[in-house]
Amino acid sequence: MTVVAVHRPNVYASRLGRGALGFVVLLAAVVAGTCIGETPIPLTTVAQVLANKLLGAGYPLDPIDTGIIWNYRLPRAIVAACCGTGLAISGVVLQSLLRNALADPYLLGISAGASTGAVTVTIAGLGAGAVSMSLGAFIGALLAFLLVAGLAKAAGGGVSLQGTGQIVLAGIAGSQLFNALTSFIITKSANAEQARGIMFWLLGNLSGARWPDVWLAVPIALLGLLATIWYARALDAFAFGADQAAALGIPVRTTQVVLIGVTALVTAVMVSIVGSIGFVGLVIPHAARFLVGVRHGRLGPATAIIGAVFLIAADVLSRTIIPGQVLPIGVITALVGAPIFALILLRGRRTR
């Protein structure tokens, strides 16, 4: 008899090593996102600005450069990283919990619901200033998910393997409904100036990202990441369905409520900052599975890093691909995402 005992001498050290590697990659991406732009800024200048601001180094620098780097590009890159992480992690969690390879906050209508919530608060003025845009987006996201999940369940789908089609169909219906509501509110209540701004924001736009957005996005992205790490084994246990997860000792209902709540919160906050960006939550988890496998202990962190790097890259592309013009970032992610989505569909057909 051969015992397949893989020797794992120091698990904590290797975990720490992988974590550090991920952090370095992330840092490099943020710095690259800060350097690259319509006017490229040398790495040394970026480093000097960071040294001035963080350590008070006092390098003599052009105040315009400092302003561009510190007030625009750096917060923008950090917010992009957080949104990439948040949306990608939401995708991983939804795909596992719903046992559906096509689940993601955008397809399931959660992003659309968040948009409606955000627009209701900002344009229609619901809540009379007491409700923040993020809270409005959160309520919208949660309502949208409940509606979509309820519709899928009523259509006989739910989370069973046979019913995987229903939740996607319900998601499409939900997206359409909430997008229509958003358009309705904009048309009815917004003036022309507001309408143009909102439409641009809805397609995904990072140009408004400033430090206050960073202070909102970073903790929420971290919350999402920590939740996926904490629930990694529980998410693994859903591989054979909710009943088997329960049989493996997972408190199914609590886990679903907590994780879907976190997903809705993360999506809502990201949508309230940058608008609704599609395909990140769908495509990045599949890319990460391809690289590190299906176990969530690795998949969660890998998805987080890849999502962050992907969205920074997409943002850089959206700023530089047409000189003198900024594309909505959702256009870039969809241009990359749609073909990959098609690939997933084709692969899914073959394995069935």
Next chain:
Amino acid sequence: MILRTKDLGWSVRGKAIVSGVDLAINEGETLGLIGPNGSGKSTLLKLLGGIRQPTRGAVSLQGRDIASMPRRKVAQIIAFLEQQAETTEAITVRDAVELGRTPWLGPLQPWSPEDDRIVADALRDTDMTGFEKRQWATLSGGERQRAHLARSLAQRPEILLLDEPTNHLDIQHQLSILQLVSSLPVTAVIALHDLNQALSCDRVGVMAGGRLVALGKPEDVLSVERVTAVFGVRASIITDPADGTRLFRFHSPS
């Protein structure tokens, strides 16, 4: 009494799937559950494992109400293997069997060499050694069934609840799996379709229309008259000249 139910019932949309089941399972015994399709065997197993919450009565595990116990604690005692648990994830056999360690591992607790040993034992006991790296999607029905059983064994349970574990298995593996289950120092409740396999259990419970209509030693419970009444077929009992074992033979009713 390791597992006991009192007036246990479960209904969905007003229709009783299981009702009035009083069952006391002794430590270490192998209890076979038989009954026609839709007689409530699978639901009873889910209730026994605490996967479903009863709409009437209660299940007590080692003297405690199972509904009040943390799921994780229950899963350290009971392994439940359902029919047709499938996945579309690209997991390997080893990934699937390692899931059996879930109830014993905290969220951040690392995998240990002891876990490796338990998984290797479970693979060996189910004759799945060498399949570790195989993708789930490439397995045959019987291999999946054995991998599921290996996962249940990796849970190191005191009680095994198995829903038709011999489905899809070839005759050699049917016999070796049942042999394995009865040789393990565990309490086992097994839903079975093959009445001849049920004959080798310590006790047999007969389900019909959601009720437990008979319970006792196989030779007392599995009479020709009862088989005819419950399954609607004619049966005769013959004796194997090789070892004197009783065997059922069935005829369609006419």
